[in-house]
Amino acid sequence: MRIQPDGINLLDTVTVLLRDEVLPSVPAGQQYALRMALNAIGIARRQLVNGSQAEQQEQALLAELLAESGSHVQLSRLLAARIREGKAKDSAPLRDLLWQLTLQRVRESAPRYLKQEGF
Amino acid sequence: MQAEEHKAIADWLGVKTGKPVQISNVRALSGGAIQENWAADIDLGDEVIAAVIRCDAPSSVSDSLSRQQEFALLKAAFANGVTVPGPLWLGDPAVLGRDFFIMRRAGGTAAGHKLVRDLSLAKDRPALTRQLGRELASIHAIKPPRDDLDFLPLPEVHPACEFINNARSFLDQYHSAFPALEWGLNWLQENMPEQEPLCLVHRDFRTGNYMVDESGLTAVLDWEFTGWSQPLEDLGWLCARCWRFGQQGDEYAVGGIGHRDDLFAGYQEVSGRKLTAEQVYYWEVFAHLRWAMIAIKQGERHLSAAEPSLELALTAHIVPELELHILRMTGLEG
Structure with a gap:
């Protein structure tokens, strides 16, 4: 059996960390890249939840x-x-x-x- | 751009103008893999020109327009009263070892997300929207044949038909199927308006590709997709939901900034032609299909590892919402 927390939990935790702690302190020029990363994590997470x-x-x-x-x-x-x-x-x-x-x-x-x- | 390149351009311009030319304040502007843009102040002795030097990227391999062709388009548009950065000099490729031209530098910003939300830019939005209509009509007043624009191929069939044929050929050889786009392509075929005379069509005229400052429009940019086509193609592209930067409602139908009525009024002022939302609807559906095909190809640049990029990868994920919107626009809703 895989160890918990699982992949979905980790992606959720990364999302909260990036969105709430990192994003507010990132210079304006790099916020777009971070928003793209958050969007990509969201898509990957939804695919993971749905599975096959x-x-x-x-x-x-x-x-x-x-x-x-x-x-x-x-x-x-x-x-x-x-x-x-x-x-x-x-x-x-x-x-x-x-x-x-x-x-x-x-x-x-x-x-x-x-x-x-x-x- | 290196200091010796500034000097090379200054020397070349000195000979060309017969003036003591000095170039200063050179700095990089936005650019891409295909071309570079440099802001520069060009001192001609009796006049200092705020300019942009636009040149091929050092490793440019591209089938979009050459700098020489783009310069010819800018000149044609400028002469017809379109608000474009004034074209100044077409470069001699020997100067930099690559193609370049110099144009005037427009003020303001082109950022679409900023424009739709920041109402201190182009404060009078109905006026801006009418202005966009006038600009399009001025572009569309340029008709083939034109010796100065003979590098633009004339479509052999109805431009919409050409698009449908190309899209289907691409989808036939692609690794993934797009049933919703097939539905949309059929709709385009069945509802195709009769062909009208060809004219110059910008083909990427949308919010994000024109510049504004506090008082209004300062420049129409990004001419690399321009070709001979149907005038309403540009109106459909500008009004399509996918280019409204998240703004909802009819009052933002034009690129997230204005109402169609104002756009059409501006268009009529210059062209005398009265447009209706019904006429443009076909080309809004067309815009969604064209953008979807471009988005698939951009995603493929990432997927094929030709150009790994998160931005390109995410562009492929725009396709589903375009598909759903196409289904809704063409009468298929579950």
């Missing part, structure tokens, strides 16, 4: 709707091809899936957008 579960669920959904098997990448490519062929326009389940897949990417990469837009 979200991707596995997506893969299962993709396989079911497209009636094909394959890796997440292969199935995403197939979805992209079907959309380019115009198949999603007449398929509510495909459009729904596209929305859910995209929403999930935003949750990990830019949850701020969802907050701003009132989701």
Whole structure:
């Protein structure tokens, strides 16, 4: 068994340290770099929390709707091809899936957008 | 830039102008991997010019515009009344061993985040927004063919069509799939407006790429993506949600600083053309797709280890919110 605190706990602790103690005393010219670092830690943390579960669920959904098997990448490519062929326009389940897949990417990469837009 | 380089430029300018030229106060301004910008005071004996020397970086390898081409664009824009730093002299590459030109130095700041929040800059925001409209109309009044701008390729098909084709070819060979962008590209294809005559389009005209001081606009910068295209492409880019620096609401639709009505009013003053938000909407969707494609490519520069950079890495993570916004703008919402 891994020793506690785990990776997520460490990232949280680093975030608090950088944001509350380091950031206020960093010269203005370097604050942008530190903010970028905090943003990157946030993305990494959210991916770590989600693990591979979200991707596995997506893969299962993709396989079911497209009636094909394959890796997440292969199935995403197939979805992209079907959309380019115009198949999603007449398929509510495909459009729904596209929305859910995209929403999930935003949750990990830019949850701020969802907050701003009132989701 | 080394002291002997200042001297070399001063000597060259001395011969060129027939005046006793001295260069002082040389200091680095923002720049990039492709070019360097140096502030300098150029004393011509009877006049001291606040100038910027813009030159290729020593290891420049780039397919963007050359300094010579950029100088030609600045001259064309300046002659048409666009607020650009006055172009002064195109450098002789033998002087520095690389291309350069010298232009006047505009005052103020270009920082987008600062501009949208600091209301002491360009205090009259409706006036600034109208001014941006006038600037765009003055740029768009430049039409092909132009001998001085013959380095800009003429698109062979509708410029939006050219973008869609290039985006699809890129996505076909890329390691990751982007189903939401495919949806958006289809929308662009199906809703493409009829082609209108080509004109000069800045193609990166947004908050962050123009300078302002307390009283208003001082310079339109960053001409390296300029080309012949459709005029509304520039209006869509400036109004797109992704370039509002976090500002919400219609009163900030124009680059996080103003209302579309003021932008369109300024545009009409110079061009006589009355625009509507509906006409520009297509190009706002287009802007999100174009920015998403650029963001993927910037992320890839990091991912491929060609240019490891946290900023480039995080740019790739902007793509999902652009995707979601494209879906919403094109009528797909769960």
